[in-house]
Amino acid sequence: MKTIKKIMFVGLIVFVGIQLVPTKRNQSSDVLETDFNEVFKVSNNLQSIIKNSCYDCHSNNTNYPWYNKIQPVSWFLEKHINEGKKELNFSTFGDYSKRKQKSKLKSIINQIRDDKMPLKSYTLIHRNTKLNELQKKEVIEWFTKLKDSV
Numbered sequence: 001m002k003t004i005k006k007i008m009f010v011g012l013i014v015f016v017g018i019q020l021v022p023t024k025r026n027q028s029s030d031v032l033e034t035d036f037n038e039v040f041k042v043s044n045n046l047q048s049i050i051k052n053s054c055y056d057c058h059s060n061n062t063n064y065p066w067y068n069k070i071q072p073v074s075w076f077l078e079k080h081i082n083e084g085k086k087e088l089n090f091s092t093f094g095d096y097s098k099r100k101q102k103s104k105l106k107s108i109i110n111q112i113r114d115d116k117m118p119l120k121s122y123t124l125i126h127r128n129t130k131l132n133e134l135q136k137k138e139v140i141e142w143f144t145k146l147k148d149s150v
Contacts, residue, residue: 018071023078026062026085034094035059046142050090053118053129057084060091065125098150105147109140 031038037047056062057080068077088104096104111117112131123130131139 015071021071023071023074025064026060026078026081027064028060028091030060032060032091032094034092036090036093039094040146042142046138049131049135049139053131053135055090056126056129057081057118057122058088058090059085060089102147102150105143105150109143109147112136112140112143 033039036042037050042050051059062077062081064077068074088108093101093104108117113136118126118129118131
């Protein structure tokens with residue numbers, strides 16, 4: 001019994017200790033000229049859908065949930081956001097070459113069509129970010145037109 005108490009005590013100390021390790025927050029109030037919505041003058045409705053379902057992981061401004069300050073969750077979120085931004089960053093989309101923009105748009109279309117984005121692990125917790133069929137159709141059609149015009 002004493003061993004279990006010691007293990008629980010050490011576990012508690014480690015848990016409290018890791019709460020003191022900071023993470024970088026992906027937040028900015030700046031809307032860059034290179035932001036996707038600025039470059040392409042996206043309609044308010046479509047902008048709302050994209051920001052709600054994509055921007056937390058694919059922009060310079062994440063809307064963090066309440067549990068983001070709890071370690072090790074915060075480390076997981078930071079890693080996930082960094083990976084998402086490395087793959088696609090809507091905040092700097094205007095800096096991409098035309099070829100890269102076209103490639104990213106094609107990838108976005110395929111990811112949405114194949115239900116790979118937003119991630120199921122994300123929509124499981126953030127149910128309001130899951131795209132319904134009408135939203136998917138609207139987003140895919142708009143991105144396809146945009147891809148063809150870039």
